[in-house]
Amino acid sequence: MFSSVPKFKTAFLKKLEMMFGTSFEESTSQEQFQTLGHMIREYVSADWIQTNELYRAGAKKQVYYLSIEFLLGRLLRHNLLNLGVEEVVCKGLRELGIELDQLEEIEADAGLGNGGLGRLAACFLDSLASLDLPGHGLGIRYKHGLFEQKIVDGYQVELPEQWLRHGHVWEVRKTDDAVEIPFWGEIETRMENGRLVFRHLNAEPIMAIPYDLPVIGYHTQTVNTLRLWNAEPARFPAHADIFKYKKETESVSEFLYPDDTHDEGKILRLKQQYFLVAASLKAIVKSFKKKNKSLLAFQDYVSIHINDTHPAIAVPELMRILMDDEGLGWDEAWRITVQTLSYTNHTTLAEALERWPLRIFQPLLPRIFMIIEEINERFCKEVWKQYPGDWDRVERMAVIAHGEVRMAPLAIVGSHSINGVAKLHTEILKNREMNLFYQFYPERFNNKTNGITHRRWLLKANPGLSGLITDAIGPDWIGEPHKLAELMRYNTDSVFLGKLHEIKQRNKERLAKTILDKTGIEIDTESIFDVQVKRLHAYKRQLLNVLHIMHLYNELKKDPDALLSPRTFIFGAKASPGYYFAKKVIKLINSVADKVNKDPATKDKLKVVFLENYRVSLAEEIFPAADISEQISTASKEASGTGNMKFMMNGALTLGTLDGANVEITERVGRENIFLFGLSAEEVLDYQNNGGYHSLEYYHHDARIREIVDQLVNGFFPDTDNHFNEVYDTLLGHNDQYFVLKDFASYAEAHLEVSRKYLDRGKWLRMSLVNIAQSGYFSSDRTVREYADDIWKVHSALKV
Template identity: 40%
Template sequence: MQQALSARATYARPTSSRTARRQRAGRSLKVRSMLDISFPPKEEDTSNGVAPKLGVEASIEHELKYRVSANNTDARPVKLYQSVAWSVHDRLVDAFDQTQAYWKEKDPKHIYYLSAEFLMGRTLTNAVNNLDLGGEYAEALKKYGADLETVATGELDAALGNGGLGRLAACFLDSMASLDLPGWGYGIRYRYGMFKQGVKDGLQVELPDYWLDNGNPWEIRRPETQFKVGFYGSLEDGKWVPGEEVIAEAYDVPIPGYKTKTCGNLRLWDALAPEEFDLEAFNAGDYSKAVEQKRRADGITAVLYPNDATEEGKELRLKQQFFFVSASLQDTIARYLEQHKDLAGLPDKACFQMNDTHPTIAVAELMRLLIDEHGLSYDDAWAITTKCVAYTNHTVMPEALEKWPVRVLAKLLPRHMQLIEQINSNWLDSITGHVTAKVEAELAASDAEKQKKAAAAAEERKAALVAAEAKGEEALAAAKKVVSEEEAAEEKPADKATLVEEKLKTYSIIQENQWTKGEMLVNMAYLAVVGSFAVNGVAAIHSEIIKTDIFPHFVEIFPERFQNKTNGVTLRRWLAYCNPELSALITEALGTDEWVRDATLLAKLKPFAEDAAFRARWREVKQQKKKALAERIREQTGYQVSTEPMYDIHVKRIHEYKRQYMNAISLIHRYKVLKEMTPEQRAKAVPRVVVFGGKAASAYYMAKKIVALILSIGETVNNDPEIGDLLKVVFLPNYNVSEAELIIPAAEISQHISTAGTEASGTSNMKFALNGALIIGTLDGANIEIGENTGFENLFIFGVKADEINKLREDRKNFSDYDPRYTAALQMVSSGVFGRPEYFEDLVASITDMNRGNDWFLLANDFASYMDAQDAIDELYRDQEEWTRRSIIYTASNGFFSSDRTIDQYAREIWNVQPTPQP
């Protein structure tokens, strides 16, 4: 019983003695894990005494008194939240224990989702509703004069992710549990998020984002599950002797499925020092050395995505990635060996999905563990690895396709560098025959063409010599000289061996840095492709681009390895829970709430788009959501905005390719036009509230200037009495999941305007579409599939296509056809209309100066068609009945973008993992 209760009894890390820490550091790889726990029948469980035996109301009161140390008269919001959260936590642990025990008994194949990010958002509302306890908690909270929505605001967003990558991972965990799939997520328990975004003096400022201020009721510390992770050191007789070690300690976060008994898991790793305090050094007066090990270990899990602009930053980033990958693989192997003896069967019980390039060191680490720790041969280890590991590519942006300097990898992970070199050598050997045949075919085709050209040239020279001879000896001598020079200049036959060697370099995992001669890099995406059994993109166009532009030579070798799995989002969080008013209307119309589980049922809404009374109710819900957002804008910025204008939303990570800058330029033009209008013309204009949100990476100089420009435009426009409510420009700082849950339901138009071919998929476009926001966007990412589902006539599509981009970038060198509206807007920036002209000089130059950016993301090319799309939006918004009809069509048409559909495809077509529901 004590073992079973240990999961519940340990919530915060106790201070360990030096001896205990040394004992933990000396453990072998065979470490106790979750599956060592003998799970008792539910009726025997007392969970900390009484809580699970109590009803919801009694359990809240119990937690308030005994866990939070408050009483009914002292139930302040944070304490009430904590009491409710702990009450839900205990129920989650029940579901978690039962699920893990059942999976242990049935022994199904598991999917292990390795991701550097999990952007979970608030847990309380999601957990209560997935457990189907919303009514009970709503009733219980009446005693405190509170409701669940208000209580949930006491929870800080878990800062375990930054953008779409982490949010997708969170949606996937929800869907895995809801589909009864045996699956765990693995990541890092960051103490600080990337940063908390603030605004000061019109600029973004980065503040520490310590999200554990009030503790975390949703995690379960597992001090019995620890693994050693090494760094640095040397190779001795082929074995790695690390120069530094840390201890990875597990924290589990139960993930409840929707109205199912299944409760999955997100296991996060914290880094501990083997010896946190060196008393001998302390007594000797060396206070820094006394805590040096703890400081270095703490640094690994301190901050999401440390700045890698420095050598130290690169090393820390790689340390983070290896740390969680190594611990996760060790954990999985240890749990596998508790029930099986032969590691050859690992692919039948485990699949590791690498979420983008951050976890791709898993290929080398799995090899090392199998060879060095478990005694397998290289060939056997490679056979297992390449049947266990799959890779999802999420981007075509070069900076996100990680390439680690060999010197960094060899220093930090010398054994892994050795294995990567061996993997690369074997890989190149295996394809040399293919490459040689390809070169020979190219040479044969080239030789035939060259022979034809050479024969023609020889005839021309012969004719030239005959003509010169007739003119005399001097002319003939000159002609012979010319012929001799031409023959000398003729292209010599290519050396086949040289050509094969050069072509093999394009397949190599280890490549020379094209910008720094002599520096060798490890291409982690290439390592992932070579070491995986499946590689997938995340939208139809993206999957084609990675085959044609990113990995074309790999597709030649194994075309069957490449797949598409279009992203999706969980309808639970992104419609049912964040927009309960709209959800209630949908449920009423359909006569069932089964659409929350089966998103295809949303299609039955389409006939309601033709019902005027239904459209009126749809608009009423949108108006309620706009009022809620207007209040948040007032709280966050001080700006008072009307709820009558169109709400135009552009929220996502700030990046040049996402083109918030182009939107800002269009707003300058709109402001200019409004200023020039007569009062009569202004009365006919369509008013807008334009809301931006998103973080610019702390080291991303240009993105931070884009934020500053948006803030400056807002400061000018919002305080112009001539403009009033005709245009408001708002930047909401610190955009996160909870803010998105408020913003997205209020949107009427949403902007997804990345340069074609740069956005892998995007998922915010799906969330907006499901909530009935119309889309203005390019033919990029999932916009294309949204258009296919919704009907392109219902989207505002503009801009060039992906296959035109390369030529247009070449043509930009001589581009001069600037739209006058575009140049006038930039002139307003440069002349100081929005302040700080010197500060914005680089920003303007980046899209006008060949030597300072040359408009790489083609704002000038797309601006005219973007403005045409904006005019079409204004025109349609004047017809509210038609606008609402299209809004309903969006929601009805996009059930395809449920993450349940995505995960079902992964499970069937890549993972081969079967649903394992409890009876």
């Protein structure tokens, strides 16, 4: 149906009439989008079935990637690109009077994630399929995702994300594969035939219904699967309040990251995590048993990956299945569990390492808690045996301590591999945050620096640039991204650099139009587009950025020629609904924008834009247009970052600290092609350990800092009452935990260097080209190959 334009048009019109019982002339854009989506799904169905049959029949190992988030974005054009039929579809639709861009706008971003964790998982799925590797994703089908962000009077307002309003054209409901998950109740223990048997009584069951999405590889016949579980009522428990039970059941797959300020939210989050893990592991074991292989060889055919601590409950659940359902003894089950599971850590922040109060965990998951107690007891005995008398070490490493179940120790103890996501991050884990575990299990720790799928973030998002690259070095870079390095030979080619500049300008004009349409703000496309888009968190230091903008505004008010180049600062970020400080920073950014953009003295030289509801489809417009990529986290706090890689791949220059993957970007491009500032990770950790930093000293000794910090509370922003008192107190009263004031002078100097370099267009373009050429290393293809070879031990099912 996609082999030629006439065949596509005929098939499209026929499919439209069959699906909706209407003529093409009477059809809506939504119906046209649905028609095309169904055509694509049908087109890949043969390959999807063949891929699954190959996996079922073959003796190859498969990997299952468990993640609480999969931030997919839109799939229409991405799937067309991977199938190699985008041109035929584009031409066919155009001849029918439809633009593919218009149909693409119909598709909602799938509300299945929030930040880098979920986007990484989506990039990995693309790479697994494109490399012909047998790998599947397992997640939750959130009805409303995180939330839709609206900005009202500068404040974030959260609305339900209605991404499923028209269904999801890519999914297939698999009711026959439904799984029942028990919560609450009691455990009955008794002896049967000489072994201990456990029965879960009076449980409150939830039915997990799978929805499968095809994951289409680039120019390959491999079609892997992303399975998303939907929570629905099972048989209604006796004497239950039916409406209450239905509401509580469906809430499990309603929202991503429910507010866990109170116990009700904590229970819901823990329910979500067990729901994902229990449904997924039951399905995996069921699939394995069809191979007629011995369970004792389970780890030779199955690898299960835990993406951060959210699915760490896979450790006791796999033990439960192997022992309670399959009759294995503890030692056999433990050996299989450890050899099957692997764990990626995504943070150095202690507050992000999940812990669950026993008062919640034990009654909600009674059998799982019993197994964790046994894991903890056996592990603590091992630690004691190796370090006799060291009670402090045992206490700090214990899986259960101080009335909590600690999920990071559980994941470490129950996995054969623990990896960080950038060289610096892994070293911090090994030497600081997880040092006791590294001493105990040195062979388990390794690094796998994150990557991004260049097929979405360059080929799809930036067709102008990807076309220029292909014209210059051929198309092989799409399958072998390391070949982007061949662009280095154009580093002094003025014609090529001129084309690079033209493409950047077109991308800036496109984003400027989007900004005008969405915000009414008109921006200068000749200005420096300085962009910070990511989750809103104190350690990511959007606050440092906005304080510096206040400083630039103050300078312009004193001297209209203070800026060497006009600047447009662009923000995009969601703050967690319960994260009040982050929401204050959003309000501050919008208050600064309001003041700066309306001031006749500054509006032609300085603009500030906050784009609401930051998401993948918006990111695909932003990255190609950026000149500067703000990666300014407090050194040692960002595990890796992946936005830094997307900006780099699109020719933006990084302004950042030596944190996360910025360190490796610097190694690739050289210090002369990046703007670095601020404390090093070692300096930050030294201050945190030994003290010595006093933010008030910087407030008193730097007039610029004193002016902007005072402006938070002295009426500089009209009609905000005392709204920024908390920000003021964070900086001065609470000694500025993330060293915003400490790094301010260095940050301001780096911005001056940006302005100076931007004036030399030739120099700037050469720096930009170096970043593009060196970005191939940061493809998720490289990352996934490393996981496949070093951790999962999986190989292409298409190769003998």
